[in-house]
Amino acid sequence: MHKEQRRLYRDRTLGAEQEAAWNAAWAERMTGWRRKRIYDGLHRVFRAFWERTGLKRSSAYTESDIDDWCRTIETISELRNLLVHGENLVSQRLGDLVADQPWLGMQHTAGQILEVSLLDIMIVERFFTDLIMQINDSLMELAAGGKPIMKMGLDEAAKGKEA
Structure with a gap:
């Protein structure tokens, strides 16, 4: 389910592009989680x-x-x-x-x-x-x-x- 996110997390220290990809994926996951948990x-x-x-x-x-x-x-x-x-x-x-x-x-x-x-x-x-x-x-x-x-x-x- 979160295979891609685990890969992004693992690769986040390889460069600015990878760190940005990880940050974007994490922000998207957190937004989705908050929405599901509150009023969705x-x-x-x-x-x-x-x-x-x-x-x-x-x-x-x-x-x-x-x-x-x-x-x-x-x-x-x-x-x-x-x-x-x-x-x-x-x-x-x-x-x-x-x-x-x-x-x-x-x-x-x-x-x-x-x-x-x-x-x-x-x-x-x-x-x-x-x-x-x-x-x-x-x-x-x-x-x-x-x-x-x-x-x-x-x-x-x-x-x-x-x-």
Whole structure:
């Protein structure tokens, strides 16, 4: 698995080029390790939570679903990771995630300077506000035996008028 890195480590003292190759390989490995250990799997944790609790997309949401929400969490996690670790450039991963979700509204291209705009912050805030509402609506519908909450409220109001 790390055969190439062991070779680079062993050869690092042979010259400046070998030392630079070792340093680059080590930095890449450390970045990957930190990412895996911190927030890289947050979208998987959310999916596991969603599935284990038996939640379903509430009837109030028709344009997105768990796959979309997990992808957005993955995007926000990658952006957060880059910021926390002092990266100056947009990673290929963040660029790909943003390109795959044009409706999200973020504008990050791989290799460009990483700048977080007020719009980015607003998008993150709105997403998590909506996600909390989605979870709440889903929990209410689960508790109501799968009946749509909004429809139930309207049905109850209509029943009251008939009486």
